[in-house]
Amino acid sequence: GLVNTKEMFADAMKNGYAVPAYNFNNLEQIQAIIQACAETKSPVILQVSKGARNYANATILRYLAVGAVEYAKELGCSIPIALHLDHGDSYELCVDCIEKGFSSVMIDGSHLPYEENVALTKKVVDYAHQFDVTVEGELGVLAGIEDEVQSEHSHYTDPDQVEDFVKRTGVDSLAISIGTSHGAYKFKLKPGESVPPLRFDILEECEKRLPNFPIVLHGASSVLPEYVELINKYGGKMENAVGVPEDQLRKAAKSAVCKINIDSDGRLAFTAKVRETLATQPSEFDPRKYLGNARSELVKAYKAKNENVLGSANRV
Numbered sequence: 001g002l003v004n005t006k007e008m009f010a011d012a013m014k015n016g017y018a019v020p021a022y023n024f025n026n027l028e029q030i031q032a033i034i035q036a037c038a039e040t041k042s043p044v045i046l047q048v049s050k051g052a053r054n055y056a057n058a059t060i061l062r063y064l065a066v067g068a069v070e071y072a073k074e075l076g077c078s079i080p081i082a083l084h085l086d087h088g089d090s091y092e093l094c095v096d097c098i099e100k101g102f103s104s105v106m107i108d109g110s111h112l113p114y115e116e117n118v119a120l121t122k123k124v125v126d127y128a129h130q131f132d133v134t135v136e137g138e139l140g141v142l143a144g145i146e147d148e149v150q151s152e153h154s155h156y157t158d159p160d161q162v163e164d165f166v167k168r169t170g171v172d173s174l175a176i177s178i179g180t181s182h183g184a185y186k187f188k189l190k191p192g193e194s195v196p197p198l199r200f201d202i203l204e205e206c207e208k209r210l211p212n213f214p215i216v217l218h219g220a221s222s223v224l225p226e227y228v229e230l231i232n233k234y235g236g237k238m239e240n241a242v243g244v245p246e247d248q249l250r251k252a253a254k255s256a257v258c259k260i261n262i263d264s265d266g267r268l269a270f271t272a273k274v275r276e277t278l279a280t281q282p283s284e285f286d287p288r289k290y291l292g293n294a295r296s297e298l299v300k301a302y303k304a305k306n307e308n309v310l311g312s313a314n315r316v
């Protein structure tokens with residue numbers, strides 16, 4: 001069945017890699033994630049956001065994930081699979097997911113004042129741990145795509161808070177803010193400017209305060225130019241899309257970062273192939289054709305992540 005993240009993170013910590021946390025909202029995405037992870041022998045965290053629940057229904061997503069465990073076995077590799085709530089924003093939402101069979105939840109109190117974040121996170125942990133469900137908390141705020149001023153990114157995680165937060169809440173993992181952000185437009189670059197490095201100094205400070213404790217990176221898509229170009233070639237309009245360079249993620253994966261969240265890269269690969277198929281095969285009207293092509297591309301993209309970036313391949 002589905003497993004929580006405890007053993008996955010222990011192994012990732014011991015061996016210096018990161019478990020992929022891929023978001024899914026539909027059948028083709030979860031099929032691609034499972035095929036890629038089974039074929040590369042990688043553990044995986046299937047993530048469901050509040051938006052995904054609203055789009056597809058939490059019960060349906062739960063049974064897709066339960067089915068995915070069997071599907072991986074059929075593909076010849078019984079990989080550990082967790083079903084995780086991404087960015088839970090209330091106690092009630094976390095409880096609902098736990099009642100629906102999720103094996104892990106995130107309570108994101110990062111926008112709250114510190115003491116309120118502690119109280120809310122502890123409340124979720126106390127409930128979740130009764131059912132052996134693991135909990136991810138967050139300290140520090142990721143820059144939003146709407147943020148105008150880049151240097152006002154200044155909600156990096158304060159390393160002086162992490163030990164107190166983990167002790168008082170009992171969380172199983174902690175998401176931190178070191179310069180990544182959500183979406184496909186992570187950095188506003190002036191002409192000729194390159195992507196600023198992540199704040200590895202903050203990560204290292206957090207590792208010192210929390211020895212052997214699993215750290216999580218959100219907003220970790222790389223926004224590969226080949227997909228952005230394909231989207232734009234076939235009628236899309238994505239200008240100045242930019243992500244976290246793969247080298248930075250490789251480095252992070254070797255550290256106490258045990259979970260790396262990727263959603264946008266999957267969306268880009270999927271959209272690129274749907275656009276290409278519809279544009280180059282205009283008489284096709286069977287959704288299996290364009291969704292199937294998109295799914296195949298996703299498999300490739302996820303395998304490349306596991307093998308070449310996260311180091312999660314061949315860990316099962």
Ligand code: G3H
Pocket residue numbers: 023049050051052086087182263264
């Ligand atoms: O962190 C956000 C994830 O990429 C999920 O996005 O809320 O649009 O489903 P969503």
Ligand code: 13P
Pocket residue numbers: 023086087181182183184217218219220221222261262263264265
């Ligand atoms: P990206 O938008 O960089 O894929 O981040 C996804 C994420 O953090 C989900 O929680």
Ligand code: NA
Pocket residue numbers: 012013016017018252253254255256257258
């Ligand atoms: Na790691």
Ligand code: ZN
Pocket residue numbers: 087182218219261
């Ligand atoms: Zn996130």
